Amino acid sequence: MNAVPGRLGHGAQRSKWAGRVFLGFLWLSLAVGFVTLGALLVQVFAQGYKWVDAVLFFEPPSTDPLIAGAEPAILATIFLGLLLLAFTVPLGVGTAIYLEEYANRERWYNRLLEVNIQNLAAVPSIVYGILGLAFLVRGLGLGRVLLAGAMILTLLVLPTVIIAAREAIRAVPDSIRQGAYALGATKWQVVWRQVLPASIPGIATGSILALSRALGETAPLLLVGALTYVAFNPTILGEFTALPVQIYQWVARPQDEFRTLAASAIIVLLGILLTLNAFAIWLRNRYERRW
Amino acid sequence: MSNVTVNLAEREQQLPPKEFREVVFDVKDLGVSYSGAKALESVSLEVYRNFVTAFIGPSGCGKSTFIRCFNHMNDLIPGAVVEGTILYHGENLYGSHVDPVEVRKRIGMVFQKPNPFPKSIYDNVAFGPRVLGMDDSLDDRVEKALQQAALWDEVKDRLKAGALSLSGGQQQRLCIARCLAVEPEVLLMDEPASALDPIATTRIEDLMHELKRDYTIIVVTHNMQQAARVADMTAFFTVNRGEEGQRIGTLVEYDATSKIFTQPSDKRTEDYVTGRFG
Numbered sequence: 001m002n003a004v005p006g007r008l009g010h011g012a013q014r015s016k017w018a019g020r021v022f023l024g025f026l027w028l029s030l031a032v033g034f035v036t037l038g039a040l041l042v043q044v045f046a047q048g049y050k051w052v053d054a055v056l057f058f059e060p061p062s063t064d065p066l067i068a069g070a071e072p073a074i075l076a077t078i079f080l081g082l083l084l085l086a087f088t089v090p091l092g093v094g095t096a097i098y099l100e101e102y103a104n105r106e107r108w109y110n111r112l113l114e115v116n117i118q119n120l121a122a123v124p125s126i127v128y129g130i131l132g133l134a135f136l137v138r139g140l141g142l143g144r145v146l147l148a149g150a151m152i153l154t155l156l157v158l159p160t161v162i163i164a165a166r167e168a169i170r171a172v173p174d175s176i177r178q179g180a181y182a183l184g185a186t187k188w189q190v191v192w193r194q195v196l197p198a199s200i201p202g203i204a205t206g207s208i209l210a211l212s213r214a215l216g217e218t219a220p221l222l223l224v225g226a227l228t229y230v231a232f233n234p235t236i237l238g239e240f241t242a243l244p245v246q247i248y249q250w251v252a253r254p255q256d257e258f259r260t261l262a263a264s265a266i267i268v269l270l271g272i273l274l275t276l277n278a279f280a281i282w283l284r285n286r287y288e289r290r291w
Numbered sequence: 292m293s294n295v296t297v298n299l300a301e302r303e304q305q306l307p308p309k310e311f312r313e314v315v316f317d318v319k320d321l322g323v324s325y326s327g328a329k330a331l332e333s334v335s336l337e338v339y340r341n342f343v344t345a346f347i348g349p350s351g352c353g354k355s356t357f358i359r360c361f362n363h364m365n366d367l368i369p370g371a372v373v374e375g376t377i378l379y380h381g382e383n384l385y386g387s388h389v390d391p392v393e394v395r396k397r398i399g400m401v402f403q404k405p406n407p408f409p410k411s412i413y414d415n416v417a418f419g420p421r422v423l424g425m426d427d428s429l430d431d432r433v434e435k436a437l438q439q440a441a442l443w444d445e446v447k448d449r450l451k452a453g454a455l456s457l458s459g460g461q462q463q464r465l466c467i468a469r470c471l472a473v474e475p476e477v478l479l480m481d482e483p484a485s486a487l488d489p490i491a492t493t494r495i496e497d498l499m500h501e502l503k504r505d506y507t508i509i510v511v512t513h514n515m516q517q518a519a520r521v522a523d524m525t526a527f528f529t530v531n532r533g534e535e536g537q538r539i540g541t542l543v544e545y546d547a548t549s550k551i552f553t554q555p556s557d558k559r560t561e562d563y564v565t566g567r568f569g
Contacts, residue, residue, distance in 0.1 A: 104369075175406035179466070181367060182400040183419040183473060184392050193422065198409055 036108060044270075048263025056264050060231045061246065065257035070265050073246035076146060076226075076234040077215055078274070083150035084157070084214055089207055091154070092161030093196075096254040099162075100169045101191050121159035128156045129223030134230075137224055144225020152220050156209035164206020168199035201287035208280035212273045218244040243269045299519060299549035306342075306523055308548060310471070313340040315477060315507050317362065317378040323356050326370035329533065331356050331540040336526055343499055343508045345522035347515060349563070352528040353540020354511045358479050360384075361509065362398040378450075397421055399470030403482040405462035407454035407464035407469075415454045419473035432472055439505075440468035441498055460491025467498065471506075478502065480510040484517065494530050496521050515564060518548065525551040527560045547548055 059069025095117075103110040132152030142148045172195050180190045221242050229249065230241040241249075243265060250262035316338040323331040331353035338344050346354040348485045356365065363384070365371040377384040384394060391395045408415050418434045420426055433450070437443040442464040446457070454465055463483060470478060480499075484492035499508055499521050512518050518525050526545040530538045544551065 047531075173406075174472065175402065175404060176408060177404065178364070178367070179406040179408065179469075180418070180422075182362065182364060182395055183422065184395040185418075185422045188390055189422045193418070194408060 003248040013017050034059055036076075041270075044263050044266050047260055048265075048267050051260055051264040052267050056261075056268065060233075061229065061249075062231070065253075065255055068250075068258075068261060070243065070261075070268065072233050073228045073241050073243045073265070074232075074268065076240045077243040077269075079146060079234060079236065079240075080150050080153060081211055081215055083147070083236070084153050084211055085207065087150065087154040088161045088210065089157055089203075092158055092207070093165045093203055095158075095162045096165030096169055097191060099198070100166055101187070101195065111283050117159050117162055121163065125156055125217050126219040126223065128152050129220035131155070132220060144227070144239055145237050146234050147236050148224050149221050149226060149240060149242070150236075153214040153217060156217065156220060157214045160210040160213070161207055163205045164210070165199070168202025168206065169195055171202060172198045201283060205280045205284040208276050208283070212276040212280075215242075215276075216244055216269065216273060218242075218248055221245055222248075243272075299335050299552060302523065303547050303549040312342075314338070315340045315380065317376075317381075319378070321357070321360060321373070321375035321377060323353070323360065323365060323374075324372050325368065328537055329455060329539050334542045336542065336545045338507065338509060339524065340507050341446065341503055341505075342523040343503050343510060343521050345470075345518040345525045346509070346511045347513070347518045347525060347563075348528035348540075348543075349530060349539070350513065351538050352530045355481055356540065357528070358481055358509060358511050360393050361477070361479055362400055363389075364400065366391055371512045377468060396473060397475050398477040399473065399475040400479040400481065400510065401463070401470060401483045404486050405459060405466050407457070407462050407465050409453070409455060411451045412454050412457070412465060413450040416468050416472050423452050423472065423473055436468040436472035437465075439471050439502065440464045441494065441501075442468055444566060458491075460487050460494060463487060463491070463495060464498070467495075467502075475506070477507045479525075480508065482511050482513065492517070515552075519552055522548045524548060527551060527555075527557075527563060529559055529563070 025123060029125040055067065055069050057069065058071050059067060060072055061070065099110070103113075105111070129152065132148055132155075135143055135147040136142050136151055176194055176198065177190055180194045185193070198212065222245060225239070226241050226245045227239055230239065232238075234240040247262050247265045247269065250258045250265065253259075314337045315445050318334055318336050319340075321334045322329065323329070334357060346357060348354055358367045360373055360377060361384070365373055373383075373385055379394075379398075383389070408418060410418070413433055416436050417426075420429060420432050425432070434443060434447075437446065442461060445461060446452075446465075453461065457465060463486075466485075467478075484495045489493065496517065501512065502508060503523075508520065510518075524545065525548045527543045528540050529543050531541050533539050544555060544557045546556075550556075551560060552564050555564060561567075
């Protein structure tokens with residue numbers, strides 16, 4: 001009769017300890033990631049924060065580190081970003097709409113398309129650089145210009161945008177489409193007026209995340225001709241550099257001051273990327289739909 | 292069941308006799324299969340104007356499949372094949388030249404789970420008229436539809452509010468208003484109240500009584516008492532087993548509701564309506 005209270009106190013001791021060890025392991029994993037990242041960030045900030053000033057933003061680079069700035073690089077990164085959005089969003093969303101709403105899954109070419117999009121997302125970025133050099137710079141005769149850089153970055157992140165857009169479109173419940181069809185809407189009207197508006201938050205989030213990845217890429221830009229010393233502001237059909245490339249160039253210089261400059265430029269680049277990512281997260285939280 | 296019987300008898304007397312009934316749909320030998328597997332076979336019946344016609348039967352008997360034939364919604368399911376004929380005012384709905392969009396303008400549908408669009412109440416009701424090019428005097432159309440769906444008084448001050456902020460019963464009435472805004476002739480309702488509480492259900496049923504003055508209504512329901520309450524004609528479906536054991540729906544009996552519930556001709560109907568199975 002009194003056996004039960006005693007049992008309630010001492011049950012399953014071993015699994016409690018196992019639980020604690022597991023939790024400890026999780027905390028350790030978290031710590032390794034955060035501490036490493038934190039250490040890197042702190043080091044970069046400590047080194048570079050003093051030189052994040054007007055000179056960095058508004059002066060062209062120079063062999064004298066005291067007057068060198070990253071204005072061409074910053075401008076080029078911004079231009080690349082805008083061109084990237086202009087190219088990837090229509091292409092990516094269009095492909096996603098085709099695959100989700102119009103394609104007949106049974107057909108072999110559609111299946112081939114689907115498999116290849118997943119594959120493309122895994123291709124190393126330098127391969128895209130070689131591709132860009134062969135087809136855009138030389139093949140199409142564009143030359144080593146900003147536009148070629150934007151196009152190659154588009155190809156790099158397009159699979160990501162397509163996948164994100166497809167997820168967003170798929171998340172729209174079928175009941176919405178059925179309701180719209182039942183009212184006499186054509187397929188195009190259903191897609192344009194119901195499915196797309198409802199998937200804009202997901203598409204926007206995916207696009208911004210893809211953009212922030214592209215802006216940090218160096219290898220493809222180098223191959224497509226981003227010069228490492230550019231003293232003039234970029235134009236779309238002109239030669240260019242970009243922030244990651246500029247950082248790379250400065251780090252390679254012998255003088256210590258250039259290392260410090262590189263750290264400042266890293267801070268700027270990180271600032272741009274973190275702002276973009278924060279904006280994407282805010283967008284997602286604000287417009288997240290609970291179906 | 293007795294006072295329902297009295298009401299049924301009264302209602303049967305109020306129905307116009309056969310000669311005065313106008314046929315809206317004449318279904319002849321309709322069958323539906325999904326990717327080769329037969330789901331419904333050999334259904335023939337007539338649906339009359341300004342009647343509420345109910346399809347009842349156990350689950351899997353093909354009633355939803357059948358009602359979706361009337362507005363070409365089965366076209367949206369890949370692999371769905373419809374055989375047979377449905378004559379809509381004498382014209383074959385499944386003729387080769389028929390445009391599903393034109394069909395759906397005239398034959399609207401309300402679904403089991405309310406599915407308002409993630410837009411404002413106004414934009415929900417206005418969606419149909421806008422896509423069909425009926426966007427003159429949109430405000431009046433929206434108001435008229437919401438009045439007919441008995442929802443106007445509850446939402447007239449907040450037409451710009453999101454449709455998803457409404458309760459379940461209100462959302463379903465919004466879906467009905469959405470259908471009515473395009474001025475259809477027929478309303479198809481696939482278990483419109485099964486996701487709602489009893490009070491909301493009663494309001495939908497009262498709405499059906501009012502709407503049948505201007506529209507022809509076909510309703511699928513698994514709730515027999517509901518069919519007894521609202522329907523003028525009732526069709527009872529059941530499931531047969533095919534040779535390979537697949538479930539095929541078929542029509543057993545179709546008659547005035549009072550007859551189905553009080554003096555059914557087929558034993559299967561009798562078993563179902565008296566609750567011996569179901």
